Amino acid sequence: MTQILQLLTNPLVYLLVALVAILTFIALNGLILVYVERKVAGFVQRRPGPYEVGPHGLLQPVADALKLVGKQLVMPRGADRILYWAAPLLSFAPVAVCLLPIPFGPNLAGLDVNLGLLLVLAFSGLNVLALCLAGWGSNSKYALLGAARAVAQSVAYEIPLLLSVLSVAFISGSLNFAEITASQTRGLLSWNVFSQPLAFFIFFVSALAETNRAPFDLPEAESELTAGFHTEYSGMGFGLFFLAEYSYMIVVSAVASVLFLGGWSGPFLSGPWWMLGKIYALILAMMWFRWTYPRVRFDQLLNICWKWLIPLSLINLLGTAFMINLVR
């Protein structure tokens, strides 16, 4: 036992173990969120949701996953072979890296880096490239339209996202997740959401847009574009996009809880429980939004961003910088 623990002190072994743990978490989380999302959708619409497979439909996501794995992989005629198959991998792969620097407890992070925040923002930016390649490589008009929307949307919403994150970084003076969390451990009122409510609001709205969740799910708007960028994907090609979407929900919720909601800090229970609780509370809110709001139109989407979120986040950032200088 002690030998195994000693092995863990080797940074490479530790990193590998962390990656395996994260991938397991992602897979399990995918199964759980599929079930929860369908149940939430059902309950909001006053119906039971999945009910037939297993008790209360608990095995439904397993059946869905088996179906996806068993399906034939089809590529449309005229599609770009390399780009078409690279896109789902490129969409899914960065997720593991995005979850590495996030602390789930006082000493529980896959990778303790100084620039953790930057790492997450940089790697989650890869997702839009994947969506773009998927749309372009599919040789399909729906996919191409979805990709065009995805790119415009992500480019627009990354700006308010970064600006709102910056104001938190100004306050805590660090881009290290562990330090940002540590600055919020002095009780509930030390959480950044109380000193930066506007930044939290902007971050959450932009996060919804970045993860292509309703009401900003234009890239895959099923009523207009069939399925948007993943129209042509079948089986696990689609499965990876699907898994990636749910994993990015975890990533943005985890980042939001670290930046604004005190991360792992909380009374009575140990760190990981608080962290998971906060993450899933945010995800439930995202699902609640999805089954409440209609999809925005494309001009509305960009107007919200350029006319409201970016100016507001700039003002918030300048105000924060001014206040910090004043306090010092």
Added chain:
Amino acid sequence: MTTIQKTLKGLWSLIVGLKVTGKEFCRPWITVHYPRQEVSNLDSYRGHIDLVPFPEDPRKPLCIVCRRCEEVCPSGCIRIEGHVPGEEKENPARRLLLISDVPLPGSAAREPVCSADKTLRVLDGFSLNYNLCSLCGLCVQSCPVSSLTFSGDVYLAGRSRKDFEYDLLQRLRMRADSANLREAV
């Protein structure tokens, strides 16, 4: 100023929306688990048509073979066979035509109304091709003796189109027989 007011109002409406779905989330289901449960409010359901029998003889339909339903049906899904007692086959010349003076487009009723004809006719067959029916209910409306009604048949499933070609007269008799059987038991 109005833009800001409008935006604040819009934001408030978002919260109201969340309140609505949140409330619905906590309330019980209103759907029914079909194979295990069935709905009870089928009285107002308007399914395919059915023949109405005499109250005293549940095997005998009220139908007087006037063929209004056959004429009026826009989908042409009703076929009626009948005869006059004493005659072996129905004489087309002596068909009872109760359709009004103004014929419907495509209607075969060009003869004026022959109201004096009180010959009794016996219904031999009333076939309904439910595949073609558009459930407009014109047949039920136009029946002069209220011999047609909507059935409450919701749970329809079949493997071929043949399954939805009904002989309503036979259905009526089967219904009467099974009611008799139930009474006997």
